[in-house]
Amino acid sequence: DRVEFRITPLTFSFENLATWARPGDIGQYRIEAVLDQQALSWRGSFEVDPMYSRGSLSIDNLGPGVLSYLLAPYMPYQLRSGRVSLSTDYQWQAGRPMELLTQHGKLTFDDATLALGAESGEVAFRSGALTVDQIRFDLAARRIEAGKIEFDGPELSLNRSASGDIDWLSVGTRIAVNDAAVDSGQPGPGPEFGWSVAGVDIRDGQLNWRDQVPANGAELQLGGLNLSLGAFTDHLDEPVNYRAEAALASGDKLDVNGQFTMRPFNLEMAIVGDDLALPAFEPYVQQRMALELSAGRLSVDGSLNLDQQLTPLTGTFNGSGSVTDMKTRLPGNDQPLLAWQTLQLAPIEYNVNPARLEIGRVTLIDLAANITRNTDGSHDITNLLTPAPAGKPTDADTSEHQGFIFRIGELQLDNADVDYTDRTPKPELTTRFGQLQGSLSGLSNISPQQGRVSLKGKVNQVGSLNLSGSVAALGTDQKSDLVLNLENLELPRLSPYSGRYLGYGIAGGKLDLKLDYQLQGTRINASNQIIVNRLELGQPMASEQTVDVPIKLGLALLRDGNNVIELNVPVNGDLADPEFQMGKVMMRAFVNVLTKAATSPFALMGTLADIAGLGGEQLQQVSFTPGGIELTQASTKKLAA
Numbered sequence: 001d002r003v004e005f006r007i008t009p010l011t012f013s014f015e016n017l018a019t020w021a022r023p024g025d026i027g028q029y030r031i032e033a034v035l036d037q038q039a040l041s042w043r044g045s046f047e048v049d050p051m052y053s054r055g056s057l058s059i060d061n062l063g064p065g066v067l068s069y070l071l072a073p074y075m076p077y078q079l080r081s082g083r084v085s086l087s088t089d090y091q092w093q094a095g096r097p098m099e100l101l102t103q104h105g106k107l108t109f110d111d112a113t114l115a116l117g118a119e120s121g122e123v124a125f126r127s128g129a130l131t132v133d134q135i136r137f138d139l140a141a142r143r144i145e146a147g148k149i150e151f152d153g154p155e156l157s158l159n160r161s162a163s164g165d166i167d168w169l170s171v172g173t174r175i176a177v178n179d180a181a182v183d184s185g186q187p188g189p190g191p192e193f194g195w196s197v198a199g200v201d202i203r204d205g206q207l208n209w210r211d212q213v214p215a216n217g218a219e220l221q222l223g224g225l226n227l228s229l230g231a232f233t234d235h236l237d238e239p240v241n242y243r244a245e246a247a248l249a250s251g252d253k254l255d256v257n258g259q260f261t262m263r264p265f266n267l268e269m270a271i272v273g274d275d276l277a278l279p280a281f282e283p284y285v286q287q288r289m290a291l292e293l294s295a296g297r298l299s300v301d302g303s304l305n306l307d308q309q310l311t312p313l314t315g316t317f318n319g320s321g322s323v324t325d326m327k328t329r330l331p332g333n334d335q336p337l338l339a340w341q342t343l344q345l346a347p348i349e350y351n352v353n354p355a356r357l358e359i360g361r362v363t364l365i366d367l368a369a370n371i372t373r374n375t376d377g378s379h380d381i382t383n384l385l386t387p388a389p390a391g392k393p394t395d396a397d398t399s400e401h402q403g404f405i406f407r408i409g410e411l412q413l414d415n416a417d418v419d420y421t422d423r424t425p426k427p428e429l430t431t432r433f434g435q436l437q438g439s440l441s442g443l444s445n446i447s448p449q450q451g452r453v454s455l456k457g458k459v460n461q462v463g464s465l466n467l468s469g470s471v472a473a474l475g476t477d478q479k480s481d482l483v484l485n486l487e488n489l490e491l492p493r494l495s496p497y498s499g500r501y502l503g504y505g506i507a508g509g510k511l512d513l514k515l516d517y518q519l520q521g522t523r524i525n526a527s528n529q530i531i532v533n534r535l536e537l538g539q540p541m542a543s544e545q546t547v548d549v550p551i552k553l554g555l556a557l558l559r560d561g562n563n564v565i566e567l568n569v570p571v572n573g574d575l576a577d578p579e580f581q582m583g584k585v586m587m588r589a590f591v592n593v594l595t596k597a598a599t600s601p602f603a604l605m606g607t608l609a610d611i612a613g614l615g616g617e618q619l620q621q622v623s624f625t626p627g628g629i630e631l632t633q634a635s636t637k638k639l640a641a
Contacts, residue, residue: 003069007035019048029055038062044090051094058087076171080123082112088135097140105135116171124168128153128205134198144195151201157208164213192234200229207246214283222246222254236263250277252297265308271319273300278323289384294336296326302348314353320346330380337381341366355404362408367416367436375423407444413437413455425496433465434458440471449473453482463489469517477521486513491535499541501591502551507538522576528586532565547595554598567593 011032016025031042044055062084071079088105092098109130113123134147159167205225211218223246230241243257252275258268278296285291302319323343329336342365349358372380416436422429438455451471459465466485472478491509498506514529535555558565569589622635631639 005035005066007033009034014046017046017048035066036063038066052092054089054091056087056089058085060085062086077124078115078117080113080115082127083110084108084112085110100137100139102135102137105133105137107132107135116167122157124157126153126155127151128155130154142193144193146195146197148199148201149197151203151205153204153206154202155206155208158210160209160211160213162212194234196231196233198231200227202227211283214287216283216286218281218283220280221249223249230259237261239266248277248280250280252276258303265306265313267304267306267315269304271300271302271304273298275299275324278326290331291337291384292329292331294327294329296328297324298322299324306352312353314351316352317348317350319348320344321348330383333380335370336368337370339368340364357404357406358409359407360409362411363414364412364416365414367413367418369416369418371418371420373420373422373424377424405444405446407442407446407449409441411440411443413439416457422496425500427496429493429496431493432460434461436465438467443471443474445474445476447473447476447478450478459486459489460493463487472519480517480519482515482517482519484513484515484517486511486515488512491532492538495538495541497587498537500543500545501547501587502537502594503540503543503546504551505538505541506536508536509534519575522574524571524573524575526571528569528571528589530565530567530569530590534563535559535565547591549595549598551594551598553601554594554596557597557601558594569593 009032011030014027014029016027018025018027027046027048029042029044029046031040033040039060041058041060042055044053046053064079064081067082067084068079085108086105088102090100090102092100107130109127112125112127112130114125115122116124129150129152131150132146132148134145136145137143161167161170203226205227207222207225209218209220209222211220225244225246227244228242232238232240239259239261241259245253245255247253253273254276255272257270260267260269276298278298279293282293285293298321300319300321302317302321304315304317306313306315308314322345324341326343327336327339342363344363344365345359345361347360350356374380413436416433418433418436420431420433422431434457436455436457438453438457440451440453442449442451444451450473453467453469453471455465455467457465464485464487466487467482469482470480471482472480489511491506491511494511495505498504510533512531512533514531516527516529518525537552537555555565558567560566567590569586571585571589573585622638623632624630624635625632
């Protein structure tokens with residue numbers, strides 16, 4: 001496109017021009033030009049033999065029209081506004097090679113705005129007030145030097161598309177490809193220019209990040225950004241010191257400092273984050289988990305070291321972290337899924353490659369969990385993990401993430417409440433495990449680690465819970481031994497279960513359970529001692545799964561003289577089998593005992609018969625004296641038994 005500039009007034013003067021050397025009488029020149037509010041002043045001395053000039057050049061208030069024209073061949077972005085002023089001293093001498101030296105240069109750029117294309121209506125960058133001083137350029141030495149680059153109030157907006165492309169980089173890549181296409185293929189003019197910058201200072205900046213890769217899109221804003229970079233040069237293997245602090249839109253503070261090198265990449269960073277609002281990161285969480293973050297604040301204090309001298313990238317993180325006031329829920333569900341007052345992790349040691357995570361102590365205070373078993377038998381918490389998109393491998397499928405190991409020294413649980421709601425029976429049943437206190441030590445996925453667990457609490461505020469035992473290394477075939485004692489459980493609360501299988505509700509009674517579990521891999525071998533005190537059946541309840549046996553007779557036969565029923569119900573199975581459900585298996589085993597008692601009462605009394613010196617089959621009949629109504633002596637003994 002054709003561009004016109006009208007320069008007026010334009011002043012040019014030249015004094016003492018000569019084509020031979022005249023010591024003490026050097027030629028002088030001066031150029032003054034004005035283009036609207038833009039002004040150029042160029043003055044200095046000039047000699048013809050040898051051809052040499054020195055002087056100063058200043059450009060004031062250069063506007064976006066001229067700047068866009070000058071920068072268009074070199075810059076892929078659209079300059080929308082801004083004013084530039086530049087001043088420098090220079091020396092120039094013709095020859096082979098030509099010499100050009102500028103020094104004491106200063107550049108100011110006031111409120112420049114950039115867009116990523118002519119069609120874009122959105123400004124992607126605002127410079128605020130930009131100042132660079134002590135600019136020096138030496139053509140003969142092929143070197144550019146600059147003092148400190150200072151920004152006051154800049155603003156940068158970055159956008160990542162659903163395909164993963166960042167807008168700034170995409171535009172720059174297109175320009176680079178186009179430039180390469182028209183490259184003449186001729187060798188360059190000489191060695192690359194060396195450069196150095198005394199440092200960078202950014203004050204009160206702002207960074208806006210929009211990301212369309214997550215399904216719901218993410219928007220993050222860092223305000224009050226202050227960044228300081230130390231001196232850096234074209235020697236990319238030299239370390240650069242940095243420090244940055246910023247605040248998220250909710251007022252959270254983030255402070256990082258350390259040093260880095262560009263080639264090979266190496267980063268040392270001390271991180272301090274205070275009360276970072278987690279809901280802002282919800283879209284990224286939902287890439288892996290179907291979970292909403294209603295509330296939560298993250299604090300972290302540690303050091304990060306990354307090194308890419310060798311492939312793959314290696315590095316470590318050491319520090320501590322905490323998440324407070326956390327509330328999560330499943331999409332479309334107003335009831336919290338997991339919530340807690342405080343989660344503390346210290347110390348944390350993470351190794352990037354090979355992947356290893358070690359946490360010394362995890363403290364979880366005031367946990368509240370709501371777990372629901374749906375009408376189809378599935379549990380809502382098992383649907384948290386989001387399936388990977390088709391055609392994309394999951395982390396577990398990539399060799400980079402295989403072999404991940406972890407270890408937790410101790411997990412301390414303080415005052416936890418867990419509500420378990422089962423919607424398979426009608427009416428649905430909710431059981432609360434409250435006031436839970438306990439610890440789990442030595443949890444790992446590396447053999448031969450053996451952890452220990454200890455947990456105490458209440459069941460529905462009346463019953464008591466006590467869990468203890470050993471926990472094998474996760475993901476191995478080592479054996480875990482767990483003993484769970486549940487005492488003083490109120491039987492009427494189990495009416496939805498008894499109504500389904502027995503056809504009656506429960507009007508009264510207490511239940512004690514002593515469960516001894518052995519787990520090896522996915523196999524379970526359990527001994528379940530069930531003690532029922534003063535069981536009283538309630539009203540009949542219609543159910544298609546009710547067993548067709550005289551339940552009251554079976555219960556009556558199971559009771560001892562103190563109105564106590566004591567059973568030992570073994571359970572064996574494979575937890576990996578989707579048809580295997582622990583609660584259903586235990587209930588079925590209990591119902592089988594009742595059925596046997598009701599349908600084969602004399603077989604149930606075999607133990608008593610053995611005590612009397614008789615077999616269970618013999619108890620099924622009694623004998624009378626031939627032709628009389630008197631029992632034989634043996635039959636009298638049977639009846640006594």
